[in-house]
Amino acid sequence: MYRLTLALLGFAILPMQVAAQDSAELTFVKALFAQLQPLSVDKNREYCGYIGFDADGVLAASKAKKGRAGSCVPNDPKELETILASYHTHGAYSPDYYNEVPSGEDMEGDEAEGIDGWVATPGGRLWYIDTQDMVAAQVCGLGCVASDPTFVVGDMGQVQDSYTYDELVQTLATLDAQ
Numbered sequence: 549m550y551r552l553t554l555a556l557l558g559f560a561i562l563p564m565q566v567a568a569q570d571s572a573e574l575t576f577v578k579a580l581f582a583q584l585q586p587l588s589v590d591k592n593r594e595y596c597g598y599i600g601f602d603a604d605g606v607l608a609a610s611k612a613k614k615g616r617a618g619s620c621v622p623n624d625p626k627e628l629e630t631i632l633a634s635y636h637t638h639g640a641y642s643p644d645y646y647n648e649v650p651s652g653e654d655m656e657g658d659e660a661e662g663i664d665g666w667v668a669t670p671g672g673r674l675w676y677i678d679t680q681d682m683v684a685a686q687v688c689g690l691g692c693v694a695s696d697p698t699f700v701v702g703d704m705g706q707v708q709d710s711y712t713y714d715e716l717v718q719t720l721a722t723l724d725a726q
Contacts, residue, residue: 573599573632576607578693580635581668584612585694588637589670596620596636599666600628609635618645633664633677641670641696641703648704650675650684652717670696673707682713 577599584595594615602608610625620636634657638647650667658665658679665677667684672695674687686709690701704723711719 572607574687576609577635577666578674580609581637581666581674581693584637585668585672588668589640589694589696592617592640592642594618594620594636594639596622596634598622598625598628598631598663599633599635600625600631602627603629617642618647631661631663633666634658634661635666635668637668638670641699643700643703646704646720646723648673648707649711649716649719650677652713652720655679655682655684655713655716668693671699671701683710684713684716685710 580599588595591614594617595612596615597610597612599607599609608628610622610627613620613622615621615636617639622634622636625631636654638645641647648669648671650665654665654667655677658677659682662679664679667675667677669675672691672693673689674692675684676687677684686707708715708719
């Protein structure tokens with residue numbers, strides 16, 4: 549399990565401090581993907597799990613599960629008391645996948661679980677899936693987290709900063725039809 553040390557951030561993480569929690573969560577997510585993304589690219593597999601608070605109230609991640617090249621279903625996070633979000637990588641770059649954005653299935657899965665989600669792409673983009681509004685927003689762009697050296701910029705065309713669920717599904721359907 550990955551744990552966030554309070555000394556590293558320089559402030560306490562309390563559920564009542566939403567702004568601090570969001571900042572702490574983003575810092576934590578970037579550190580988590582810094583570890584997972586190179587492995588995901590090297591093995592060409594998605595890695596997934598959950599982020600939340602452990603029994604001590606510390607922001608933590610469940611152990612990453614190794615998935616397949618195009619999918620991953622995380623294990624039940626027994627080490628987390630409260631789940632905030634899912635996380636997963638999108639593996640290595642492939643011209644056969646539109647993996648620079650979350651998929652409709654990514655958004656649907658998080659919505660079904662009643663949690664939000666974090667997704668890292670082969671190009672190093674970091675996405676946040678807000679399931680209350682069903683919007684995927686790019687938190688930071690290319691190279692924000694480690695990227696696949698074989699990634700081809702522009703392979704998917706123009707990637708927007710955010711997509712509603714309907715926009716994302718339509719965009720991916722349009723790309724499939726081309």
